[in-house]
Amino acid sequence: MTSVTSPRRGFGTLTSIPVRAFDLEKTLHSGQVFHWQKIGAGYIGAIDETAVYLEQSDRILLCAKSQCDRVIQYLALDHQMDSIEATFPRDSALREATKFSRGLRIVRQPPWECLATFLTSALKQVSQIRAISLAIRQSFGRSLRLGEHVLFSYPRPEILANVRLEDLTACKLGFRTKNVLAAARMIGEGDINLDAINGLPTAVARDELCRIPGVGPKIANCVLLFAYGRLEVVPVDVWIERALRANYFSGTTKALTNEIRTFSNEYFGPFGGYAQQYLFHYWRLNGRKLV
DNA sequence: ATCCAGGATAGCG
DNA sequence: CGCTATCATGGA
Numbered sequence: 001m002t003s004v005t006s007p008r009r010g011f012g013t014l015t016s017i018p019v020r021a022f023d024l025e026k027t028l029h030s031g032q033v034f035h036w037q038k039i040g041a042g043y044i045g046a047i048d049e050t051a052v053y054l055e056q057s058d059r060i061l062l063c064a065k066s067q068c069d070r071v072i073q074y075l076a077l078d079h080q081m082d083s084i085e086a087t088f089p090r091d092s093a094l095r096e097a098t099k100f101s102r103g104l105r106i107v108r109q110p111p112w113e114c115l116a117t118f119l120t121s122a123l124k125q126v127s128q129i130r131a132i133s134l135a136i137r138q139s140f141g142r143s144l145r146l147g148e149h150v151l152f153s154y155p156r157p158e159i160l161a162n163v164r165l166e167d168l169t170a171c172k173l174g175f176r177t178k179n180v181l182a183a184a185r186m187i188g189e190g191d192i193n194l195d196a197i198n199g200l201p202t203a204v205a206r207d208e209l210c211r212i213p214g215v216g217p218k219i220a221n222c223v224l225l226f227a228y229g230r231l232e233v234v235p236v237d238v239w240i241e242r243a244l245r246a247n248y249f250s251g252t253t254k255a256l257t258n259e260i261r262t263f264s265n266e267y268f269g270p271f272g273g274y275a276q277q278y279l280f281h282y283w284r285l286n287g288r289k290l291v
Numbered sequence: 292a293t294c295c296a297g298g299a300t301a302g303c304g
Numbered sequence: 305c306g307c308t309a310t311c312a313t314g315g316a
Contacts, residue, residue, distance in 0.1 A: 031297060122298040128314065129297080174312030179299090216299045237297035258306090280297075 010147025011042075011053040014062040017072065021081040023103025024056040030104050030281045032226045034117060034130040035137060037151070044146055046137075047074045048110045049153045051144035076105045076229075084231075084271045093247035094268075094275055097282035104281055106225060106273060111194040112187065113154035114227035115209070118219045119183055120176050126284075128172075135171035136160075160184035179214025186212060202230050217261070225273040234264045234272040243283040 028036040028043055036045035042055030042062070047070055054071065055062040063071045072078065081102070088094055120132045137152035140159050144151050160168070161184040168177050186192045192212060197205045202224060209220040221235035234240075241260055248263065249255040268275040 118297080121296095123296055123311085124298095124313085125296045125315065131314095169312095172313065174314095175310090176312080214299065218298060222297075235297070238295090239297065256306095284297085 010149075012064055012147075014053070014055070015065040015068055017061040017063065017068060017077070019056070019059055019061045019077055021103060022056075022059075022061070022075070022077060022105060024054060024061065024075075026101065026104040026281065027075060027107065030101075030277060031126050031284070032107055032277070033109060034126070034133040035151075035154075039149065044149055044151055046141075046144060046151055046153045047071070048113075049142060049144070051146035051151055053146060074108055076108055079105060084274055087269045087271050088275055089267060089269065091247070093243070094279065097275075097278040100286070101278035101281045104277060106229075106231060106277055108229055109227045110154070111197070111223065111227040112157055115194070115212070115215070115219075115223050116154065116157075116160070116180055116183065118222045118226075119180050119212075119214050120173050121222075122176060122214065122219065132171055132173055136168075139167065139171060157184040157187040161188040176214060179212075182213045183215075197228060202233065205230075225277075231271045231273045232265070232269075234268060234276040236261050236264055236276075237280070239280050239283050240264070240276055243279045 024043065028045075033045075036043045039053075041057075042053055044051065044053050046052065047067075050067065050070065052063060052067055052071065061071070061077075085098060088098065116136075117129065117133050120136075121129045124132070133154075137154055140155035140163060141152035142155075144153060160180065163181075165177065165181065168181065173180060183192075187194060192208065197208055200208065205224060205228065206217070206220045209215050209223055210217070218235050218237055221233045224230040224233045225235060236244075236257075241257065244260050244264060245255060248267070249260070264276070265272060
C-alpha cells in the first residue's frame with residue numbers, strides 16, 4: 001500500500017492500493033455479489049455494514065484510507081493468482097476461460113448475506129437476484145450515507161426473522177420467501193451458528209448448511225466458496241453443467257448430473273472453485289461458442 | 292405464447 | 305436409490 005492519495009467528489013480522500021491480476025468490474029459482476037452500483041468511474045456498495053466507494057484505474061485501486069484493510073480482505077487481493085492458476089488442469093476450455101476471466105477474484109462475503117442472497121437465487125436470473133437483493137436491502141436494511149448517495153446494508157437475520165411474510169413477499173422472492181424466513185429464524189435462535197462453521201471441515205460445514213430449508217448441494221457450495229473461502233469447492237449450476245457437458249463430456253450423450261458433480265470436484269484440483277468461476281463467467285457471457 | 296432462470300424437495304416406484 | 309412435478313416471477 002502506498003501513501004498516494006487522491007480526492008474524489010463526495011467520497012473524501014482516497015488511498016491507492018496497487019493491484020495486479022485484479023479487475024474490479026469483473027469481480028463485482030461475476031455472479032457472486034449482486035448489490036454493487038456503478039457511479040461514474042467507480043462503484044458504491046456495502047461491505048457488511050460499511051458504505052464503500054471503489055474505483056480502479058489500471059493497476060491502482062482507490063478506496064478510503066480507513067477502509068483499506070476491509071477492502072483488501074473482501075476483494076481477496078491477497079490471493080496469489082499465479083500460484084492458483086498454475087494448479088489448473090491444462091485443457092483448452094479452461095485455458096480459454098482463464099484468459100477471458102483473469103482479474104476476477106473470489107470474494108470473502110459476509111456469510112449471512114451470502115447465504116440469504118443465494119437462497120433467493122434458486123431458479124432466478126442474475127438480474128433478478130440483483131433486484132431481489134436491492135429490494136430486501138432497501139426494505140429492511142440499515143441506510144448508509146456515502147457522500148450524496150444512500151445505500152443499504154443487508155438486514156441481519158434477527159431483523160428478517162421478524163418481518164411480516166407479505167412485506168418480504170413484496171420483494172418478489174416468490175416461493176423462496178419462506179426459506180429466507182426459516183433461515184433467518186434458525187440463525188436468530190442459534191440453531192445454526194454461522195461463525196462456528198468457520199472451524200468445521202468442509203464436508204461437515206456443507207451438511208450443516210444443508211439443514212436450512214432451501215439449501216441443497218449447490219447453494220451450500222456457493223456459500224462455502226464465496227463466504228467461507230473454501231476455494232476447492234465447485235458449485236454446479238445449470239451454466240457449469242452445460243459448460244462441462246460441452247467440453248468434457250462431448251462424446252457421451254447422457255452424462256448424469258451426478259457424474260458431472262463427481263468429475264468437477266476431482267478434476268479441477270485444490271482451487272476448483274476458481275476454475276468453476278472462470279468457466280461460469282466465460283460461459284454465461286459467451287453462450288455456447290466454446291467447444 | 293412458450294421456455295427458461297447460479298435449485299430444492301416431496302412423492303413416487 | 306433414481307426419477308418427476310412443482311414451487312413464484314419476470315426476462316428472453
